Amino acid sequence: MFKKILIANRGEIACRVIKSARAMGIQTVAIYSDADRNALHVKMADEAVHIGPPPANQSYIVIDKVMDAIRQTGAEAVHPGYGFLSENSKFAEALAAEGVAFVGPPVGAIEKMGDKITSKKIAKEAGVSTVPGYMGLIEDADEAVKISNEVGYPVMLKASAGGGGKGMRIAWNDEEAREGFQSSKNEAANSFGDDRIFIEKFVTQPRHIEIQVLCDAHGNGIYLGERECSIQRRQQKVIEEAPSPFLDEETRKRMGDQAVALAQAVDYASAGTVEFIVDGDKNFYFLEMNTRLQVEHPVTEMITGVDLVEQMIRVANGEPLTIKQEDVKLNGWAIESRLYAEDPYRGFLPSIGRLVKYRPPEEVVQADEVVRNDTGVFEGGEISMYYDPMIAKLCTWGPDRATAIEHMRNALDGFELEGIGHNLPFLSAVMDHPKFTSGEMTTAFIEEEYPEGFEGVELDRDAVQRIAASAAAMHRVAEIRRTRVSGRMSNHERKVGTEWVVSVQGEDIPVSIEADHDGSTVHFDDGRTHRVASDWTPGDSLARLSVDGSPLVLKVEKITQGFRIRSRGADLEVRVRSPRQAELAALMPVKVAPDTSRLLLCPMPGLIVNVAVSVGDEVHEGQALCTVEAMKMENILRAEKKGVVSKINAAAGDSLAVDDVILEFE
Template sequence: MFKKILIANRGEIACRVIKTARKMGIKTVAIYSDADAQALHVQMADEAVHIGPAPANQSYIVIDKVMAAIKETGAEAVHPGYGFLSENAKFAEALEAAGVAFIGPPKGAIEKMGDKITSKKIAQEAKVSTVPGHMGLIEDAEEAVKISKEIGYPVMIKASAGGGGKGMRIAWDDDGAREGFQSSKNEAASSFGDDRIFIEKFVTQPRHIEIQVLADAHGNCIYLGERECSIQRRQQKVIEEAPSPFLDEKTRKAMGEQSCALAQAVGYTSAGTVEFIVDGDRNFYFLEMNTRLQVEHPVTELITGVDLVEQMIRVAYGEKLKLKQKDIKLNGWAMESRLYAEDPYRGFLPSIGRLTRYRPPEEKHTDKGAVRNDTGVYEGGEISMYYDPMIAKLCTWGPTRADAIEHMRVALDSFEVEGIGHNLPFCAAVMDHPKFVSGDITTAFIEEEYPDGFEGVELSQETLARIASSAAAMHRVAEIRRARISGTMDNHRRKVGKDWVVTLQGVSFEVKIKADKKGATVKHVDGTKHRVTSKWTPGQSLAKLKVDGKKLVLKTEKISGGFRMRHRGADLKVHVRTPRQAELAALMPEKLAADTSKLLLCPMPGLIVKVDVKVGDEVQEGQALCTVEAMKMENILRAERKGKVSKINVDAGENLAVDEIIMEFE
């Protein structure tokens, strides 16, 4: 077996590979840019080599620099992770020439299947059903418009060398095709060093389902079930699960066998994924093949018990697969929530900064449930603007889909992240959404269920009552401690009251507390009672309670007159007052937010790529005003209404912080 491997990647996937290598007794080498000098993958590896400035096109995807690190450390093999050089045939060729093993497929398979245009042609020749589209290269925006019209809108404009949602746009008309072509081309060049673009029909109401394959160099190929990846935004997966709640065994078998046949047709070895779109009648269409490890591979590992990274390493070493198709059994259900450094309240725009608090839930694995967190960050670390915004993958497993969802709900409630915008509230909201719970989902789920963006969650009256009861019990504990510290409880001179009014989400609950050594019984004015037990003490940011015997996890921080509490996607200001205080609070005027309607504010930290208007221009609703680039994605900011530009405060090339004023209107 290899004695030392280099991981040509960063973040959580580099950490993931290091864990398996360590388990196998293999030494590891990390590479890092200026921005990643203190990164977790650098700390975990046995050795680390600096390879250049922060931008990936000056460090992580520069083949000569990676090859120099391999030579310097004497690594015998390279695991590329995903993204960066993972599907770059020239990199595989350079490794082969240097006598270094590539923990991935042969360069020929990468060339044939890693390039989406070529892979489509091969699939068609193999009589695999494919989505209608134009497989040839497209020279300019006008040709893109012409092709789009011939295919019929809507169309998907995609980078040939793309992946991870980069370089992808949906166009619904000619203007969208022009803009999408240019943005996709720019993103593709920036992220992959390859700006080739192709166009295909965008199938509405599809499910995105993919098959995991594993092949060796001795002619063996197996499939390890499917993953449902339909919960996406901007073609970027957010929630994945395995198996799919939609497939039956007949369709699963047909998709698996077709995937293996396609892999063997191109001499594929290692782990790979064949992606399909599936319609409501379970007809499936080949979309593309990813010639690498997928981001969402942990859910497959959780339901099969197979360590895919270990298998990749063994195949690269020349070993035969010990697993046969009959050995692959799908056990239970697994969920994955991708934790992104992005603000769901601002249209999922990227967020950067320091993680002032980062406390994932405890990892565990029993026959009743499992929690796994693949991460590449730590508390106090920086989230950089230069790389993908995903910082962790929270996974759960349960004997049934309902069990896996419930474990995920509790895990998300228990995950503490502060200092940056993040999508944990949104992931929590999805887990409670009736359509998701029923399995009735498509790739249009986010677009259809959150058409105006994510604005938080309105909790049910029953849930609010449970939280109000908990807040009252917690407030009582805090008041007792405060009174003891101040000395006002000496000789029973002051007692903490029993009657409180708890206000949250615009609703007030009048309650009476009766406490004992084991907990508190909270009685509401309508006669209902809730029994609250917990070991929470004031100052703890995570309150793990039981209300009427059922778990309730609340992220908690003290505010004036109560708590800020976060639960299941809701962010609540919870005020706990005496009846007299509540009476007076109701008379207080509400503070109005500042008027920013005549300002264009930068919605994320990023780089101004271009400004499309000038002072004095009359702009129309929907007109492009400027383009901001952050985390390898271009974001076009548009006018929300008609107006006249009175002042522009920025120039192309400037870096802006969130909420900086870009331009003003009359």
């Protein structure tokens, strides 16, 4: 077995590989850029080598720099993780020339399957059903428009060497095809060093289901069930689960057998994933093969008990698989939520900054519950604009789907994260959404259910009452603490009021509290009562309560006359006032937000790629105004209405913060 492995990656996947290698008794080497000098993967590895400036194309994807790190440390093998050089055949060739093992498939398999144009041709020749499209090279935007019309809108423009949603656009008309072609080429060049683009028919109402395969160099190949990855935005997965709630055993076997046959047709040896688009009648179409470990591999590990990283290392060491297809049993259900540094209230645009607070839920391994958090960050660390915005992958397992979802709800409720915009509220909202809980979702879920963007969750009456009761009980505890600190009352509890008005979600709710040593009984005007018990003390940012015997976890922050409470995707200002205070508060004027309708504000920290208009130009609704790049993604900002540009405050190459003014209108 190898004695030392270098991980040619960063972030959570580098940390993940280090864990398996350490369990196998293998030493690890990390590589890092200037931006990652204090990163978690650097701290976890036995050795670390600096490889250059923050941009990936000057550090992590520069093959010569990675090879130098290998020579410096004497690493015998390299695990590439995903992204970066993981599907780069030239990197695999460089390793082979140096006599270093690549923890991944052979060069030939990478070349045939890693290139999406080539892989589709091979799949078609092998009799695998494929999505209609044009696999040839596309020279320019005009040709892209012509081909798009021949294929028929809507179409998907995709980077041949792409992955992770980079270099990918959906076009519904000629204008979007033209713009999408250029943006896809730019993103592909920046992320992968390869700007080739292909076009295929975009299948509407699809489900994204992928098969995990595992093959060795001795002709053995198995599949380890499937993963459903239909909750996506911008073609990047957000929530994955295994198995799929949609497949039956017969379809699973047909997809699995076909995936293994395709892998073996190119002499595949390692872990890999064959992705399919599946329609409502369970017809499936080959989409692509990822010749690497997938981001969502933990859910497969959780339902099969197979450590995929360990298996990859063993295969790279020349060992035959010890697992046969009949040994693979799918046990229970697993869900992965990708925690991203992006603001769901701003159209999921990237967010960067310091993690002022980062406290994930405690990891659990029990007979009926597993909680796992794969991460590459820590409290006080920085989220950089240079890399993928993923912070962590929170995974839960349960004996069935409903239980796994409930474990995920509780884990998300207990995940504390402050300092940057993040998608925790959105993830929580999905876990309670009827389409998700029923399993009746497609890849259009976010576009269909949140067409105007995510604006938080409006809680139902029962949830509002539970939170109102909890806030009243917590306020009582805070008032008792306050009277103790002031020293004004010797018998403080007698002087704390029992009548309060809780203002939440636009409603004033009168309550009365009966307290005892075990908790509080909160009475409402409609005759309902809720029994609240908790060991929460003022200042705690997480309140773990029991309401009528059921658990409730709230993120709590003190504000004037109440709390900011976050729960199940809702972000609430909850005021707890005496009846007289509530009466006076109702007379206070409402603060009016400033008018920014004549300004184009930068929606995220990023780099201005281009400004498409000039002072004096008349623009129309939907017209492209400028392009901002952040975290390897290009974002085109468009006019919301007709107007005339009066001032331009930024130019290509400028770095802007959130809400910096880019353009002004008359």
